[in-house]
Amino acid sequence: MTEIFEAVRKDIADEHAAIIQYLYHAYSTPDEEIRGKLESIARDEMRHFKWLNEWLVKHGQKPAIERSSLVSTGTLKSLIEADIKAEIDAISQYIDHKAMTDDKELIALIDRIIADERSHRTEFEKLLEELESKASAESDNPSGPSEGPALGAHEAALLQQALEHEYTSLLQYLYHYFTTGGSDEYEDFSIDEMKHFGWFAEALAERGYQPLLEHKVGEVKTAPEDAAKSNLSLEEEAIRKFSEAREKIRDGEVKEIFELALEHENYHAFSLKKMLEKLEKASGKKFTVGSLKELKDKEK
Ligand SMILES: [Fe+2]
Ligand SMILES: [Fe+2]
Ligand SMILES: [Fe+2]
Ligand SMILES: [Fe+2]
Structure with a gap:
């Protein structure tokens, strides 16, 4: 049983990193639409973080608030590419961890999370495409990063x-x-x-x-x-x-x-x-x- 607890702790640390990474990426673009999408995906990761912690605590474990490493610097395009990679890695890790347990509740939870991560991956891929078409449309008329006061x-x-x-x-x-x-x-x-x-x-x-x-x-x-x-x-x-x-x-x-x-x-x-x-x-x-x-x- 300890093995699955360790696995879930790792999943939670990765969810924690995903929340922060996506928020970070949201704050690095002045584009309101992209920012909104990133923030909404970060909110989904927050729910994953919460659900998995609830499962852990229910099984007598301490909550996990550690955080895995994250990607925070680069162009918006490279950041979104890192986000796609994070989703792909998460999906395969969840599939591995699901195979380690016969706890019905955890399996159902992981299935739900995998479905979310798959839809995130698709959203990020669309975002990347949009970004590429926007970049080519704007290349004649480049506008610098937004400057607040x-x-x-x-x-x-x-x-x-x-x-x-x-x-x-x-x-x-x-x-x-x-x-x-x-x-x-x-x-x-x-x-x-x-x-x-x-x-x-x-x-x-x-x-x-x-x-x-x-x-x-x-x-x-x-x-x-x-x-x-x-x-x-x-x-x-x-x-x-x-x-x-x-x-x-x-x-x-x-x-x-x-x-x-x-x-x-x-x-x-x-x-x-x-x-x-x-x-x-x-x-x-x-x-x-x-x-x-x-x-x-x-x-x-
Ligand atoms: Fe406060
Ligand atoms: Fe997640
Ligand atoms: Fe407060
Ligand atoms: Fe995700």
């Missing part, structure tokens, strides 16, 4: 930092969503962070910066109180950083993104505090940093 290096660094924060939060919430057996709140929060992630990445790409897609998720705490506490401190860090960034950013559109994200983070922090209070009441203990200090003081 100029953004200083220091402001761009604030955006990159926010992006890293969103990626970290989104993964951590997904992790907790899996370990709590599907908490609605954690699912909602992860969707919010995913949106923020998209806003920051697009804002960077539109202004000529390559979004850095790295996260800093370390050991994830899973006990409900520990989870809520670590999420709350992540939100508080976001609130601090985004408030500072909002003051420093001059680009009106970027400022607005920070403001909107900040409102969401405030709401997340508020909900987490309520969640902690409930957990405290249920266990009769206090978990806040202040109350832990009180307990220690009493012990003296």
Whole structure:
């Protein structure tokens, strides 16, 4: 059985890479139509990531949030070619992994995913054809990459930092969503962070910066109180950083993104505090940093 768990973990790491790779490719083109298609395929990969993790956790395993390597640089054409290759590799890997198990649920899930990957491959192939015909139509009249308003290096660094924060939060919430057996709140929060992630990445790409897609998720705490506490401190860090960034950013559109994200983070922090209070009441203990200090003081 451990062999199939390892295989599924590899599938999940590849799905994770596919999500990021396709989003990355979406942000590297100013063409709205192509961007929309890439984003929609990335959303399918997110669902694969989620379903496979749910299967793992249901079988007593830890969620998988590792990520395989991805292709992030090159011309749009070479990127789409890499995406086609990723789909072809995924299909053959899923076929191999399906042969390793007799778990009916997993087999049905893999069949469903293979069908999706096949349709992705076709979509990418069509995209490549369109790209080639567009390129020949535009070769007489080349238009450079879209240029958004100029953004200083220091402001761009604030955006990159926010992006890293969103990626970290989104993964951590997904992790907790899996370990709590599907908490609605954690699912909602992860969707919010995913949106923020998209806003920051697009804002960077539109202004000529390559979004850095790295996260800093370390050991994830899973006990409900520990989870809520670590999420709350992540939100508080976001609130601090985004408030500072909002003051420093001059680009009106970027400022607005920070403001909107900040409102969401405030709401997340508020909900987490309520969640902690409930957990405290249920266990009769206090978990806040202040109350832990009180307990220690009493012990003296
Ligand atoms: Fe997938
Ligand atoms: Fe796919
Ligand atoms: Fe966020
Ligand atoms: Fe948040």
